[in-house]
Amino acid sequence: MDKADVEKIAHLARLAIDQKDIARYARDLSNILDLVKQMEKVETNEVIPMSHPLDATQRLRPDEITETNQREHFQKNAPLVDTGLYLVPKVIE
Amino acid sequence: MNWESVIGLEIHAQLATNSKIFSGASTRYGGEPNTQACAVDLGLPGVLPVLNREAVSMAVKFGLATASTIASRSVFARKNYFYPDLPKGYQISQYELPIVQGGHLDIQWEEAGSGSESETKSKRVGITRAHLEEDAGKSLHEDFQGMTGVDLNRAGTPLIEIVSEPDMRSAREAVAYMRKIHALVRYLEICDGNMQEGSFRCDANISIRPKGDEKLGTRTELKNLNSFRFVERAIEYEIERQIDVLETGGKVIQETRLYDPDNNETRPMRSKEEANDYRYFPDPDLLPVVVDADFVENIRDTLPELPDAKKSRFESEYGLSPIDAGLLTSGRELAEFYEKTVTASGGQAKLSANWIMVELAGALNKVGMDITESPVDAGMLGGLTRRIADGTLSGKLAKQVFDAMWKGEGHADDIIDAKGLRQVTDTGEIDGLIDEAIANNPAQVAQYRAGKDKLLGFFVGLIMKASKGKANPGKVNERLRTKLSE
Numbered sequence: 063m064d065k066a067d068v069e070k071i072a073h074l075a076r077l078a079i080d081q082k083d084i085a086r087y088a089r090d091l092s093n094i095l096d097l098v099k100q101m102e103k104v105e106t107n108e109v110i111p112m113s114h115p116l117d118a119t120q121r122l123r124p125d126e127i128t129e130t131n132q133r134e135h136f137q138k139n140a141p142l143v144d145t146g147l148y149l150v151p152k153v154i155e
Numbered sequence: 156m157n158w159e160s161v162i163g164l165e166i167h168a169q170l171a172t173n174s175k176i177f178s179g180a181s182t183r184y185g186g187e188p189n190t191q192a193c194a195v196d197l198g199l200p201g202v203l204p205v206l207n208r209e210a211v212s213m214a215v216k217f218g219l220a221t222a223s224t225i226a227s228r229s230v231f232a233r234k235n236y237f238y239p240d241l242p243k244g245y246q247i248s249q250y251e252l253p254i255v256q257g258g259h260l261d262i263q264w265e266e267a268g269s270g271s272e273s274e275t276k277s278k279r280v281g282i283t284r285a286h287l288e289e290d291a292g293k294s295l296h297e298d299f300q301g302m303t304g305v306d307l308n309r310a311g312t313p314l315i316e317i318v319s320e321p322d323m324r325s326a327r328e329a330v331a332y333m334r335k336i337h338a339l340v341r342y343l344e345i346c347d348g349n350m351q352e353g354s355f356r357c358d359a360n361i362s363i364r365p366k367g368d369e370k371l372g373t374r375t376e377l378k379n380l381n382s383f384r385f386v387e388r389a390i391e392y393e394i395e396r397q398i399d400v401l402e403t404g405g406k407v408i409q410e411t412r413l414y415d416p417d418n419n420e421t422r423p424m425r426s427k428e429e430a431n432d433y434r435y436f437p438d439p440d441l442l443p444v445v446v447d448a449d450f451v452e453n454i455r456d457t458l459p460e461l462p463d464a465k466k467s468r469f470e471s472e473y474g475l476s477p478i479d480a481g482l483l484t485s486g487r488e489l490a491e492f493y494e495k496t497v498t499a500s501g502g503q504a505k506l507s508a509n510w511i512m513v514e515l516a517g518a519l520n521k522v523g524m525d526i527t528e529s530p531v532d533a534g535m536l537g538g539l540t541r542r543i544a545d546g547t548l549s550g551k552l553a554k555q556v557f558d559a560m561w562k563g564e565g566h567a568d569d570i571i572d573a574k575g576l577r578q579v580t581d582t583g584e585i586d587g588l589i590d591e592a593i594a595n596n597p598a599q600v601a602q603y604r605a606g607k608d609k610l611l612g613f614f615v616g617l618i619m620k621a622s623k624g625k626a627n628p629g630k631v632n633e634r635l636r637t638k639l640s641e
Contacts, residue, residue, distance in 0.1 A: 113443055122211060123205045147306055
């Protein structure tokens, strides 16, 4: 991983990173990827990929409306609202 | 050069559940902004999504109706991107293990044939997959204090995204496929299919290659296709555009383009909006979804008669042509209307089909209504075709009765009585009119008898007029010929 890779993934994750830390991140992340490369050598044809650490399956809920309108409550947290809408910096399409 | 276009569609269908896919908030359309967006939909810290059973059932239903494999184990993943209408910063979707895999759908469409007649073509379109996911909210770009307003009522509404194989070769085929999927989800009652409200949306992947080549060309993705007409136009435009690019020595760039219906053109989305680097990973909040054979079989038992099966039955049971049967089964409501009309008419299958497809469809079309809004219901139309079949009404009188029914003047029999529109079939009465016409026009009679056959129409016209249009035209013709040759 080089500087550009680190900057790209930081941007995708919207993480603000310090320029002086980039070299260290690149080194650490490369080490992790090296470990992955090492693990890729293990024969795993017989192993089912694990998508979740718990050995359980998803519980399903009945299709019922259980939530009430709590807009006022939730919008107390919002920096800006207008006629029920959350306001965000202009997004131009 | 001869080019071939290659088209695949991604259709998003909102599932008709009461509550959201991962929360108990209502999915009702048109509510006050953000009154149906709960803590789970807002992605507040500490919430846990719990999967809606009905959403799973509906996806399975779709899979069964398209001869797909239902994955006994499917997995939800996070699709990561940032946009204000996606509060969590990721969309919960399915990536590697979707619930519906590898099915197909047969489509039919009309194409100009070698002669003047159009030709009905058909093909099987592969369905790569259909996966469950949550919808995003809506951004409103009108000016709110110079900012964008966000309504998250739609966030978390269940969707299935239906991905086709790149099996279609023209805009027409793509529309036929889209219509078929649209009819299917409505038959299955898993989606209301309302395109204006965004319940049924479509993206198209399009590429061009020299005819005969195996290798696919570079594709573009078209978004914002919210009507059947736009899909057809946008694809046609995009095919032409790509051909132009290639024939002038350019290269098609892989990109997402938006269709602009006002100018009938496609435009590239700005590259910034296109971070196609979603970094999918399994969602740790959701466990693998397991559906067992019992679950699937119980759903199979609830499947209604599907469009293809209904079409075959209409052909065999009612003796309809494949085209008529296809048309009448294109929507569940239309098919039901037809069957009710046939019953009310006492079994007039072909007559009822014609009246629905010609007079009723024409009248509805004129005012932009669909069959569910028709002022003439199936019972009324059946009552009309019954009276045509038993000879009470001629075609011409039947149209008058239809117009009166359309205006809300009641049932066919009431209108016939009230307006005295009963057709005259009584031979004595008709003979009387004929005798009168013959007696009053000796010159024309002589000419007719001398071989001027065309004059028959002259006499028919006189007699019909004398009967105020109520004489049975077939009977008039028959009796007139006899009498004139006496």
